[in-house]
Amino acid sequence: MRVLGLIVSMALIAVPAFGDDVPFAASHSDRPQPAADSYVNTLSDIMGLTQSRHIKLWFAGRAKNWDLASFEISQIEETFGKAAMLYRNIPIELIVAGEKPLEVMRKAAAAKDSALFAKAFAELDNSCNGCHRAAEVGFIKIQTPTSSPFTDQQFEGGHE
């Protein structure tokens, strides 16, 4: 059984059924393809992480926990970077569109500017949805979160 389990899990690693069926309007025939010979997260795994971080970023900003907000900005940048690296045919402008509001939010965090933060957050939502529409998954609609599912994490306060 153990050997069978191993074979099954190796097969799963070797034959990823990934985002290779994700179309992008800007590159009709191409599909996002995982880079060869690397450990590959599926695009939806990466997006699941992005979603958690998107929620945490909002609640960190709302609590004026600028250290945590800056951390989550870096985390989302990392997930966007990973998506771009692993799925080479994602049109770069769609990644850039997501990175721009993150840069603005970084400045907002440094200036402790809640209004600028909220404005850039709405732009981030738009960039998420812009890419989803381009990838023909426009039914995945991102909005500013209304409540935090992360009841095990405090958003208030900064460094202990």
Ligand code: HEC
């Ligand atoms: C550069 C393109 C792009 C950007 C930017 C982007 N996404 Fe996505 N996202 C996708 C694609 C493509 C899928 C569908 C993946 C698939 O088919 O497996 C997806 C799927 C998702 C999903 C569904 C995952 C699941 O398995 O249920 C969520 C949630 C998500 N994205 C959240 C976000 C959030 C939040 C943002 C912005 C902070 C964002 N995405 C920005 C391309 C993008």
